[in-house]
Amino acid sequence: MPFWIIIASAFVIVGAWAGTAGGQPSEKTRIGHAVVVGASSAGRQTACMSCHGINGQGDGVALFPRLAGQYSGYLAKTMEDYASGRRQNEIMTPIAKQLSGEERQAVAIYYAEQSPSLDKPVAVRGYAQAIQRGGVLSAIGDRDLGIQACQNCHGPEGRGLPPIYPYLAGQHEAYITQQLRFWKEGRRGGDEQDIMRAIAGRMTDQDIAAVAAYFANLPPPAPAEQIEPTAWAEDDRATGAMGSAPGGQQ
Ligand code: HEC
Ligand code: HEC
16 A cells, blocks of 8 residues: 555544534545545445545546545536446446445545645746636637637636536646547547537647646635535436536637
């Protein structure tokens, strides 16, 4: 067991109950915590914390996304997408399949309750211009290229719109880049209306790098107000609610 996991484990009991009423974890948070440390009903399931961390900060170099404070509705939907194969990933699909539906929901709630923290920005040449271009794409999009403003769905400054639009602020830069490339190449599922595939398909590699730099350097939102994962509901998909931009430009 790597040293940092042993250290992290020492904080498991005292540190992981942030965001729960009166400091007492709910039953779902308890189940979610068991999953995170690898003690799910499946027994031998890989501990989420070995990649995403006990507090869900992830790892920008290893491309493990930050889950801390992400909306529980989005996290729960994503776990279902991995389990059903709607979103395919060689690491996450088998892990999600090992868990029960209740455990997938509980682990979503657990990570949604953790506080995200921002990594130190990496200053490289041309970075300021990239961040500026990213900010323009986020706020107004690009009419000529047919790219919708990200904030129409992901909220002002990438803070997300629960339950289905994830926050992007403070997400790891390399992970944002990778996911947009996956969509562009048709390798990421889970978005039935193909909104993100259409958007990423119109973005140049430079624009993808620009939005990744912009969002990665914004402070992530505080733990989302808890919304039951059922709120994302099959009805939303059925009625196409995912496809209608709250304030679409096109
Ligand atoms: C061996 C490393 C590893 C382990 C263990 C792991 N993950 Fe992941 N996780 C990843 C990687 C890599 C991705 C990105 C996959 C992709 O591109 O779809 C990911 C993506 C995710 C996402 C999607 C996040 C987003 O913003 O869309 C969720 C949710 C998630 N993991 C939850 C979990 C949970 C819950 C567990 C434990 C039950 C877990 N992961 C265990 C590596 C891991
Ligand atoms: C019309 C709505 C809409 C617009 C506009 C939009 N998105 Fe999205 N985006 C979504 C939805 C819905 C998802 C979640 C897909 C899923 O459930 O897998 C998403 C997911 C993402 C993700 C994956 C996050 C994660 O944690 O894995 C990234 C990155 C992203 N969007 C970037 C962008 C960028 C950059 C723009 C602007 C150029 C943008 N989006 C504009 C709807 C939108």
